[in-house]
Amino acid sequence: MNIRFLFILTCICSIFWNAKAQNCNALYIINAQNGNVYDISSLNGNLPAATTNMSSSARSNLAMGPNPANTSQTVFTSSNISANSPVYVSNSSTGTNLPLGVGGLTANPISGSSTAGYVYGISDNKSLIKASPAPAANLGTITGDTIWSGGTVASDSFFDSNGRMYTVVTQGSARYIYRIDLSTLQAAQVVQLSGNLPSTFQGLAFYNGNIYAVEGFSTTILLASSFGARIYEINPNTGVSTLKTSYTLNTLLGPFSNADDLDLASCQSFTPSAAPTCNELFGINSNQGITYKINFDSAGNITGTTSVADGTPATHGNMSYGPIAGNLSQNQFVSSPNGSLGRIWVGVATSANTTYQQQSTSTTWGSPLGIGTDPSTGLVYGINNKALTRWSGSGAATTLGNVTGDANWTNGRSLNDIAVDNGGNLYLIISVTDTNNWLYRINPSTLTATPVTQMSGTVPDLTTSNGNGLAYLGNYFYYSRINGNGTDLWKLDAMTGVSSFVGNIAGTSTNRRDFGDLGSCATVTNVPGNFTFDCSAPSGGIVGAQLFANGNTQNSVLRIPISGAINGLAEFTLSGNGITTSPSPYVAFISQGASYVDIPFTYDGSGSAGNLTISITSPRATGSCSITIVIKDSVCYEDPALVANQTYPVKHGITSLGRAGANNGNWPMLRNSAYTVLESKTKGFVITRNSNPEGTIAIPVVGMIVFDTDENAGKGCLKIYTGSATGEGWKCFTTQTCP
Template structure:
């Protein structure tokens, strides 16, 4: 743009496809002195050495915009839109002439990428004029009306940007004041949006909007070096501050550009808080994920008298490795006098721990955790409201570190609770000083997150395994909506639209002989894209926990296994994907089914360097592994009289006859006979919901089932028979 103009913005819609160089969330600076465009996102201290776009004719980069082509074009690519500043200068889309030219000398153009009838139109202002120029597609200039400050003031710079409501913005100066005006494209009436204050520059040669800030560029010819100053202000307060100065860039036209357009945002404030209430008696948390391989509630009241003064009493009573409780910290050992075994980690004796909850309330509760060697959630809660696309969300909590070395992985998960959309590992920095410290993570929901279950989960996961120095408490968890104008760079961008989640399908092995049973557990499982799951592209987890081995994780690279007391051991072979159940010699009956999940390694989170234990990709639903042993009797059939010849049959073997010793008559006492040596009989196949309904709004598709009717259930993977009252899997033979 011309060096006398105010400011530039290149804005684009949130829902876009990008050309090679142009990207969402980036701040670009164009230099006519070099004929090039540079990415200065985050305002690095050193100016970039490599450009992202360039032109042989350098002054063709004087004006810069980023946007789409207008209708009737169906091109979905995003382009740098650029030109010189003089009258009749050609306008280009990433180096290709658009067919339009500037109607007059214009220093600053912008593309309206907001949805609506003006989508893709290129606009600009001319120095000394308050007329609005539509540059492409070309149209006559239009006068803009406004209040006294607009009418009597002077255009301060000629750059512009748009908002979601199809308003175009520019600056007016009058009586020592600088105002930001917005102009309705339909009525062409200007109204004040903001009054600027602070370090307002004497001139502006570029402007762009990004993440709640308006960025301004000013070119100073100090010692003929061409120093570029970058300032910015928030759309919420208008206070201008100088952020960065780049030296030696040449004294020719400059401009700024970004993709996002301004969108005044909604804000939901605090969505939920968790202060754990007040309790002097240990309580479980409804947001702790319980079950095998997860943390166990340290409920000493459940220990029978026969177990007093035992190791179990010590582990539970003192909240040892793998246990937790919600209780007032000073009251951890209340009711614990019946135990007298071992040493207390959280006790109030030798260690002198007498801390309160975070707020100092003596009876206020916190969650007390002895993490041990379990990688598992310590708090997982679903939002009660949809997240808003484009907004920022903060998860904060207080932690009290008993010893140095603990860490917590903060995650945002999909509405199903299976897929990690974004995460950040946070090492607790208390260094064992035994004080409450605050930790927080900010997540950004991309504007494209508009489909699916938008009630996301917040999950805090133990981030370190260790039998020592892994004891901490948490309190005052807050999940809040910051709106769409969060001003810090350190936020985690969510990957909120995974194509799909992987699918784990329950596995069955029925009527097995005694002894070990092996099943190919991944044989019927799928990746997110429908491709087969293999040992190389998924991570297998018993109970959804990494390498579970009873309470603790296995050593690295050891096949995960789990022993069910009194029954036997389940073991997963990493190389083959086979799960083997080996029963104890004293065990009879069928083993209790185990559950598992798979993680799709092809959906690894970008930038995650925490290893597979931190959920690198999308996690599947929970599936079961079910094994039954033979329990049927196999008595010889007793025929008390000759059978009656079967009169009807279907054969693929070409051997039907007409005599009683021919087929199908030799298959006696049947209604019909079906025969083949390379084909199977396929009964009717239906889903469980189609067969049985849900007992509510979805009835069974079989309106009048008859006793003895048989159907293959594609959900439960079994042949089902109707006994007159219910459908049951016909899979376990038994004696009459």
């Protein structure tokens, strides 16, 4: 073949490969174990062939976006996570290093922006780091509200169409999406997350209308560990998260470490709406038919109100806000008459201000005094004292019946407004006397009410007939009482029961702010959860790293089976030799209907190998729980006594004996506990022989095996590469011990 033609063909193929490798309409994941980058846009759990492989010097963080030097090109930018890690673009060093450690990178994808293609990350101390173009720089500290200041930032971020970054902040068991203005270095809360969430956000990206997050996990069977990634899909409108899929990335001998880094990348951007969001609180003024947003500053003080919807009749005192049933990516206001049968009005929140539209003549409600929208389904519930109704989004509302409960519920007066959590539970305040007030949780399926907490602190006289409202925002239930032309507002911490006065929203006779009802679709999380231990279920046990009795401190995750789970927080105390949690008790969020909860814990490596029983207690649980886990010996082989009843049939093999299959000797299935087996009577298996793997293998991969012919005085030894960190490297297997 003509050499010039071959060169041109090679260049064309290279251009085509690069264009394919960097597709803005794709979602990528990078695995730091081997540097492979995969296109997982299909999100089907089947890992495709690697798109490219990153240098070991820059394979923990990944970003994709325009090349700042030529924004018509799309490039990968990568680095490792520690301070002074080199930054690579298109797998080549840029000659600049990160000034601080960064757990994730993201590129500004906005074409035409002065910073198009600039790559940023956020350090643990909340500094904004510019990684590319060179030189890398610390741009300053990002400031925000108390949750931002006291929380922990996630390991990655993504951009919106206005050039602002978004990341996740964790405070206790609650997680929030925050928006960062790069020009002012100010962070603002956007929405609280709920549902099935990762315990650790190792990567974030926006792709095809959703936010995606990733966390790594590992499993160990005998000598082999497999490392995988769970991908979570988050609705940016409601903050509801679901486990989308998972991938098995690679395997090696021995346990994986906590340094198994992952990152997501896409150069699609989130387009925020000017319309009201779930992270806001609203009140309706029935006298003038206007719905207002109640504005707060970063300290939680009321700063005023903003009109967001109008057009309802003056007789409409009920209002709720949340997703549309059948279209959870779009929110709407719902209004109806207060205490009398009448038509339902709807205002779809597509802009900063909307107009309520009257529904059909058949769309009526059965006399509620307060309504609330379920953020997970869009169903709207109404309450009038103890009578419950529900509207599905079309036709007339349905009467569900009277809610029953204990003596306080029966004897108390309803506040007559509803907040709804993502699990479909309803919340209502009951006043028995002026000094005996309770927050109740209602199961709309069984029509039963159970107490959540007794209210203390600053509580108004709730036994009067003053107009009132109830809604959830942030970590509090907000409730209101009409005060002349204005409204007084309180907030309730359901975990402690403490109520406190927020302030007065003033109004005049011609510009009223007398809010008879409140609304919000923020996720209810700061409430006590309930569940029953189900620790005999086979799913219980370690789902994190395998533990070894080697005297070293190790981290893992304990999966605790549960049943009858009701949305909320629960405290867990783990007791066992060498077992601790931080903090203790550990507080976890329990999703509605969850079948398990995962609790991260630390093992100090003490004691001997064998079975270790962990006792688990929780004040939110029914029943008791103990789970037995296996502590392995410090050597790298399995104690036969611990796996006598465990078999793992082999599904792959190579044989020279001309047999395979269930009807032909059941081979290789009759062999157990391996990924593949070889079979021959006249042949042996020889692995790669190398006299100097340290000098001849330029880019070793953790788990790589060779036979070093020069070791052991020329007798050789089997070597395994364990990593590049201090104390790691190529290690001989000469005794039954870990390399």
